[in-house]
Amino acid sequence: MNDDSSARRLADTLRSVVRTAPAGSRLPSSRALAAEHGVGPVTVATALRLLAAEGLVETRPGEGTFARRASTTPGGDTAWQLTAMGPATVQATALGALLRPPRPGSVPLSSGYLAPEHQPHHLVSQALARAARRPASLGRVDPTGLPELRAWFATEAGARPDDVLVCAGTQAALATILSSLCRPGDAVVMESPTYLGALAAAQAAGLRVVPVHRGPDGAPDPQDLDRALQASGARVLYAQPHGANPTGTSWPARTHRELLAVARRHGCFVVEDDWAHDFVLAGSPRPLAADDPDGTVLHLRSLTKSTVPALRVAAVVGRGPVVARLAAGRTAADLYVSGVLQHAALDVVTGPGWRRHVRSARTLLIERRDLLAAAVTRHLGADALTHVPDQGLHLWVRLPDDADDLALAAAAATAGVDVTAGSPWWVSEPAGPHLRVSYSAADPAEAAQGVEVLAGLVRDRPRTP
Numbered sequence: 001m002n003d004d005s006s007a008r009r010l011a012d013t014l015r016s017v018v019r020t021a022p023a024g025s026r027l028p029s030s031r032a033l034a035a036e037h038g039v040g041p042v043t044v045a046t047a048l049r050l051l052a053a054e055g056l057v058e059t060r061p062g063e064g065t066f067a068r069r070a071s072t073t074p075g076g077d078t079a080w081q082l083t084a085m086g087p088a089t090v091q092a093t094a095l096g097a098l099l100r101p102p103r104p105g106s107v108p109l110s111s112g113y114l115a116p117e118h119q120p121h122h123l124v125s126q127a128l129a130r131a132a133r134r135p136a137s138l139g140r141v142d143p144t145g146l147p148e149l150r151a152w153f154a155t156e157a158g159a160r161p162d163d164v165l166v167c168a169g170t171q172a173a174l175a176t177i178l179s180s181l182c183r184p185g186d187a188v189v190m191e192s193p194t195y196l197g198a199l200a201a202a203q204a205a206g207l208r209v210v211p212v213h214r215g216p217d218g219a220p221d222p223q224d225l226d227r228a229l230q231a232s233g234a235r236v237l238y239a240q241p242h243g244a245n246p247t248g249t250s251w252p253a254r255t256h257r258e259l260l261a262v263a264r265r266h267g268c269f270v271v272e273d274d275w276a277h278d279f280v281l282a283g284s285p286r287p288l289a290a291d292d293p294d295g296t297v298l299h300l301r302s303l304t305k306s307t308v309p310a311l312r313v314a315a316v317v318g319r320g321p322v323v324a325r326l327a328a329g330r331t332a333a334d335l336y337v338s339g340v341l342q343h344a345a346l347d348v349v350t351g352p353g354w355r356r357h358v359r360s361a362r363t364l365l366i367e368r369r370d371l372l373a374a375a376v377t378r379h380l381g382a383d384a385l386t387h388v389p390d391q392g393l394h395l396w397v398r399l400p401d402d403a404d405d406l407a408l409a410a411a412a413a414t415a416g417v418d419v420t421a422g423s424p425w426w427v428s429e430p431a432g433p434h435l436r437v438s439y440s441a442a443d444p445a446e447a448a449q450g451v452e453v454l455a456g457l458v459r460d461r462p463r464t465p
């Protein structure tokens with residue numbers, strides 16, 4: 001058991017004691033608590049800090065720890081807020097579910113991250129410790145980002161540091177782009193299905209999301225895109241040309257120029273969400289931004305996936321006056337990204353362990369992808385998997401036409417398998433039921449058992465007579 005869980009258990013035990021103790025009464029000393037509960041002094045200190053945060057105890061230096069009454073304002077009638085707020089604009093339930101950590105003991109086939117033991121925890125914690133010791137990282141930061149970090153992102157994208165804007169993850173970058181370049185009621189075009197986070201960001205900005213179909217080669221048909229942009233008047237296309245989440249597909253390189261030309265003709269920015277940049281499993285994809293002298297592309301590069309979820313650092317790389325427009329929007333929204341995080345991110349990606357980490361993650365993901373794909377084909381049939389991704393973390397698994405993906409994912413959760421239902425990812429009507437089955441976090445043997453459970457649920461699905 002780790003220190004955090006022991007401290008939480010001790011806090012649970014002490015909480016009931018403290019709640020019934022008279023306010024002002026003194027708790028036993030830390031040493032006595034450690035001896036009584038068979039834990040170390042760090043665990044006691046952490047547990048007491050948890051209770052102090054809840055307002056249940058107060059620690060007075062040199063005197064000890066005392067019970068106190070948490071003073072909370074009694075709850076009133078908040079129902080008036082429903083009228084005041086009006087209709088909800090953001091449907092973030094499915095996105096929220098994605099962010100929940102895997103349930104202990106379940107097979108994690110829904111994770112969008114590497115398993116914790118494969119995340120570069122040591123690189124990040126050392127970098128954070130170094131960053132916390134640098135006075136510069138505790139102060140204010142240039143709103144466009146730490147110059148050295150912008151230079152790193154620029155080099156990676158073949159751009160100039162002035163073209164880079166650092167954001168607190170892709171989600172913040174998307175919010176900035178959509179609110180800076182569109183007005184409520186405008187259209188934004190997205191491939192369907194697409195990333196739930198992008199859908200939520202568009203809803204939050206009050207935009208109409210207009211779907212464009214992905215063709216069999218993984219890219220929208222240029223004529224389809226032309227029609228969607230013409231009919232909607234959208235000035236932003238959000239796209240995932242490399243290892244799309246959830247489909248795992250990529251745009252063939254030969255389609256890039258034509259699709260960019262269509263967008264350019266309509267005066268439409270293309271947001272290239274390169275979220276899986278560090279998870280290339282075959283080939284060497286060329287970013288759209290590499291063939292974009294006129295600044296049509298806004299390239300998004302996130303570090304949250306390949307480092308740790310807590311390092312919420314990403315960049316928008318653009319070209320031309322749009323960068324200043326976005327910088328103004330970002331600054332208005334949240335001023336700047338914490339210097340501690342930016343210094344730590346720079347330290348991680350420029351340190352000697354980074355390339356090694358990216359290489360070993362790739363080797364691990366290739367093995368896991370292949371084993372999971374084989375398990376899906378074996379248990380669910382060859383038609384269930386029409387595409388094996390060259391990039392990213394997920395398989396997009398087709399279910400029989402009469403299956404209910406939401407019900408199936410719920411039944412899988414009850415059976416101890418966490419998997420993601422496909423329906424919420426579609427921009428409009430789903431073209432058939434799917435599950436997103438992720439290979440990043442589950443051990444391959446466990447993942448194969450999980451797929452067997454899914455296959456059993458598909459086989460035994462309720463059928464209408």
Ligand SMILES: Cc1ncc(COP(=O)(O)O)c(C=O)c1O
Pocket residue numbers: 112168169170171172195197240245273275302303304305313314
């Ligand atoms: C398509 C896509 N874009 C971006 C991200 C990463 O977002 P962020 O940088 O906000 O963590 C994800 C994470 O799941 C994703 O799937």
